Every structure is written in structure tokens, then in C-alpha cells.
Amino acid sequence: xxxxxxxxxxxxxxxxxxxxxxxxxxxxxxxxxxxxxxxxxxxxxxxxxxxxxxxxxxxxxxxxxxxxxxxxxxxxxxxxxxxxxxxxxxxxxxxxxxxxxxxxxxxxxxxxxxxxxxxxxxxxxxxxxxxxxxxxxxxxxxxxxxxxxxxxxxxxxxxxxxxxxxxxxxxxxxxxxxxxxxxxxxxxxxxxxxxxxxxxxxxxxxxxxxxxxxxxxxxxxxxxxxxxxxxxxxxxxxxxxxxxxxxxxxxxxxxxxxxxxxxxxxxxxxxxxxxxxxxxxxxxxxxxxxxxxxxxxxxxxxxxxxxxxxxxxxxxxxxxxxxxxxxxxxxxxxxxxxxxxxxxxxxxxxxxxxxxxxxxxxxxxxxxxxxxxxxxxxxxxxxxxxxxxxxxxxxxxxxxxxxxxxxxxxxxxxxxxxxxxxxxxxxxxxxxxxx
Ligand code: SF4
Numbered sequence: 067x068x069x070x071x072x073x074x075x076x077x078x079x080x081x082x083x084x085x086x087x088x089x090x091x092x093x094x095x096x097x098x099x100x101x102x103x104x105x106x107x108x109x110x111x112x113x114x115x116x117x118x119x120x121x122x123x124x125x126x127x128x129x130x131x132x133x134x135x136x137x138x139x140x141x142x143x144x145x146x147x148x149x150x151x152x153x154x155x156x157x158x159x160x161x162x163x164x165x166x167x168x169x170x171x172x173x174x175x176x177x178x179x180x181x182x183x184x185x186x187x188x189x190x191x192x193x194x195x196x197x198x199x200x201x202x203x204x205x206x207x208x209x210x211x212x213x214x215x216x217x218x219x220x221x222x223x224x225x226x227x228x229x230x231x232x233x234x235x236x237x238x239x240x241x242x243x244x245x246x247x248x249x250x251x252x253x254x255x256x257x258x259x260x261x262x263x264x265x266x267x268x269x270x271x272x273x274x275x276x277x278x279x280x281x282x283x284x285x286x287x288x289x290x291x292x293x294x295x296x297x298x299x300x301x302x303x304x305x306x307x308x309x310x311x312x313x314x315x316x317x318x319x320x321x322x323x324x325x326x327x328x329x330x331x332x333x334x335x336x337x338x339x340x341x342x343x344x345x346x347x348x349x350x351x352x353x354x355x356x357x358x359x360x361x362x363x364x365x366x367x368x369x370x371x372x373x374x375x376x377x378x379x380x381x382x383x384x385x386x387x388x389x390x391x392x393x394x395x396x397x398x399x400x401x402x403x404x405x406x407x408x409x410x411x412x413x414x415x416x417x418x419x420x421x422x423x424x425x426x427x428x429x430x431x432x433x434x435x436x437x438x439x440x441x442x443x444x445x446x447x448x449x450x451x452x453x454x455x456x457x458x459x460x461x462x463x464x465x466x467x468x469x470x471x472x473x474x475x476x477x478x479x480x481x482x483x484x485x486x487x488x489x490x491x492x493x494x495x496x497x498x499x500x501x
Contacts, residue, residue: 180222254293384422
């Protein structure tokens with residue numbers, strides 16, 4: 067091969083197979099995709115070891131992608147069950163799966179994913195290090211943290227969340243400017259605790275060049291983690307979040323100098339009126355690198371409904387420039403999601419992503435809506451079910467309350483505006499009460 071990473075190829079003017087596939091899916095030219103990858107404005111996470119991958123591009127000019135978090139845990143460690151959840155998530159439209167396994171031999175599941183799963187696979191090596199080394203957190207050495215990153219790259223992971231933005235300077239600022247909810251990022255809290263206990267610099271920040279070498283060798287996309295993402299509305303856009311973002315901007319430039327693809331992780335919890343400004347600040351500081359948002363959740367008071375709070379924020383974020391939405395389930399803040407929670411989280415994220423794609427003028431995004439609207443006008447229920455983002459639910463709801471008149475629904479019955487307008491415009495008499 068004449069190139070190392072997709073970014074390296076793009077900069078050399080090479081159009082890779084992956085760029086061609088992405089171009090076809092996005093209804094763009096391969097040259098456009100190459101250009102955006104070369105500039106870092108789009109990323110195609112594709113570890114050369116992940117042979118089962120059906121590649122996708124991530125960038126604000128492309129369709130908004132969604133990620134689903136899954137993986138084994140102490141309370142759910144059956145591999146086949148997790149694989150089944152992964153398959154269902156992919157079938158429901160998730161382009162990416164983050165394996166957040168935190169129990170048992172995580173390597174077995176990870177390798178199975180990259181051997182079988184066509185979705186982009188992401189991981190958070192910090193979590194895995196704690197499980198893998200089976201020892202007290204402060205005993206993990208700098209070398210061991212880095213070894214885990216290499217292991218994940220060897221296993222075929224396409225992108226890794228690396229919490230390298232929280233260095234000792236950010237940690238000091240964080241302690242001087244206390245927050246309502248401190249650090250809520252799992253990886254961020256781990257590395258902060260490690261730095262506090264050992265007195266050492268964040269190994270992922272200090273040895274960033276070593277990480278870049280690994281990423282370059284396997285074409286792993288770096289997902290620069292936001293340890294200081296706000297965990298409540300009150301902490302949004304505070305000093306710690308912005309200081310970390312500035313560091314991520316600097317690290318983005320260093321990664322691009324080595325042709326390593328980058329995406330930036332973002333908030334978090336955030337009032338609706340701050341989201342657009344945050345997307346603009348990220349785009350400026352990180353020079354257009356794709357933004358991967360975890361929500362944003364637009365209110366803190368809806369446990370049980372956080373797929374909705376996240377979808378509202380996600381739609382606004384993506385319309386304003388975010389490229390990649392991490393799903394949130396109704397179980398967020400409460401428990402491990404079950405299969406139904408996973409489904410609701412995916413649907414909510416897909417709605418947010420699609421709404422944003424329409425707003426930002428993604429080619430043919432609105433065709434789907436126009437088809438649905440035509441089916442509604444024609445009262446073509448089967449067509450409506452087939453076009454629904456959740457056909458099973460649409461069909462079940464209608465079946466649960468059958469209308470007297472088969473072509474209407476039980477909402478308005480004889481008062482059905484659609485039916486009555488169709489009839490009057492066709493020259494028919496509309497009586498309503500006598501029908
Ligand atoms: S009955 Fe009412 S809600 Fe149902 S299809 Fe007709 S207008 Fe729409």
C-alpha cells in the first residue's frame with residue numbers, strides 16, 4: 067500500500083476504496099470525500115485489521131451518524147447476548163458501536179466484533195486497562211496505559227476515545243473552579259484520580275506522540291475525549307470545559323501533522339441556548355474536525371426520558387455542525403439499558419440525526435419525508451408502516467385502536483381531514499355525520 071492512513075492517502079491525492087464507498091452512500095463525489103478527509107473535516111474510521119467493516123464517513127457535510135454503546139459488564143457478561151444486541155443495533159441503523167466492556171476477558175468480545183461486525187467499532191482503552199491489569203488504579207504504570215492502546219489497535223478497533231485533554235494544568239484549573247457535578251466522564255474521572263494519586267502527568271497527554279505512532283500504523287481514528295464535559299446544565303461552557311477544548315485543538319493539529327484522523331468529543335449537559343455557540347467554538351478551535359456529541363442533554367430533570375432530552379440537544383447540535391451523535395437511552399443515569407431501552411435510544415438518536423440532516427441540506431435527506439407525506443395524503447397505511455422509522459411500533463399503535471372506517475384512524479374517524487379534503491377536491495360530497 068502506498069499510504070498509511072486514509073488522511074495520508076487523501077493528502078497524496080489517492081482515492082481509496084473506503085472513500086469511494088463513502089461517496090456512494092453520501093451521494094457525493096469521491097473527490098469531495100478525498101478533499102474533506104485530507105483537510106480533516108471528515109474522517110473514515112477504518113482500522114486495517116477490521117476486515118468486516120462497511121465504512122462510513124463522519125463529517126458535518128455528511129449524513130449525521132449515530133453511535134450505540136454496548137459491551138459486557140459484571141451484571142451482563144453473556145457474549146452471545148451482547149453480540150445479538152450489536153446485531154440489532156446495526157439493523158436499526160447504528161453506524162457505530164462503542165464496546166465499553168468492563169468485565170471478564172474483554173479481548174474476546176472485542177476481537178469478535180472486529181471479525182464479524184460491519185459497523186465502525188470504538189473503544190475506551192482507559193476502562194479496559196482497569197479490567198485488564200486487575201490491580202489498584204494507582205499501580206498502573208504509564209507504559210501499561212499505552213500498551214492497552216496498542217492492544218486495541220491490534221484487535222482492529224477503528225476509533226478510540228483517548229482522554230488526553232485533561233493534563234495537570236487543566237486538573238489544577240478544575241480544582242480552583244469547582245463545579246456542581248465535578249467530572250462525570252468515566253474515563254476522565256479515572257485518569258484524574260490516577261494523576262492525583264501518582265502526582266504524574268496524564269500519560270495519554272505526555273506520550274501523545276507514541277499514541278499517534280500506534281494510530282498511524284493501524285489507521286485508528288483518535289476520538290479526543292472530553293473528560294471535563296459538563297455533567298449538568300450549571301457546569302456547561304465553564305472554564306474546565308473550554309480549557310480542555312483548547313488542549314484538544316492543539317492535539318488535533320499534532321495528530322494531523324502525522325496524518326492521524328481525529329474526531330472531537332463534546333458535551334454533555336447543556337442549556338439549549340448554548341449549543342449552537344459551543345458547536346461554533348469547537349469548529350474554530352479544532353479547525354473543522356468532526357464533532358462527536360454525547361447528547362447534549364438539554365435539561366437535568368428527566369431521568370427515564372433522557373433519550374428525549376438528548377435528541378432535542380442532538381438535533382440542534384448536528385444542525386449547527388456536529389457530525390456524530392452518541393445515543394442516550396431512557397435508562398441513562400438510572401441503570402444498564404435493556405433491549406427495549408437500546409431500541410428507544412437508537413430511534414431517538416436517528417430522529418435527531420435525520421432532523422438535523424434536513425436542516426443542513428444533506429442531499430436527498432428530505433425525500434424520505436416527502437414519501438411519507440404522500441403516503442399520508444393517500445391514506446396508504448401499509449406504505450406509512452414501511453417508511454416509518456419504527457415500523458413495528460407504528461403498526462402496533464394502529465392495530466391497538468382500530469377505526470370504524472378502515473381508511474381513517476381512530477384519532478378523528480369521520481372528521482378525518484385528509485380523507486375529507488381528498489374527497490371534496492375529487493368532487494365528492496362530504497357529509498361527516500351521516501357516514
Ligand atoms: S383520522 Fe385524523 S389523524 Fe387519522 S389520518 Fe385522518 S386526519 Fe390524520
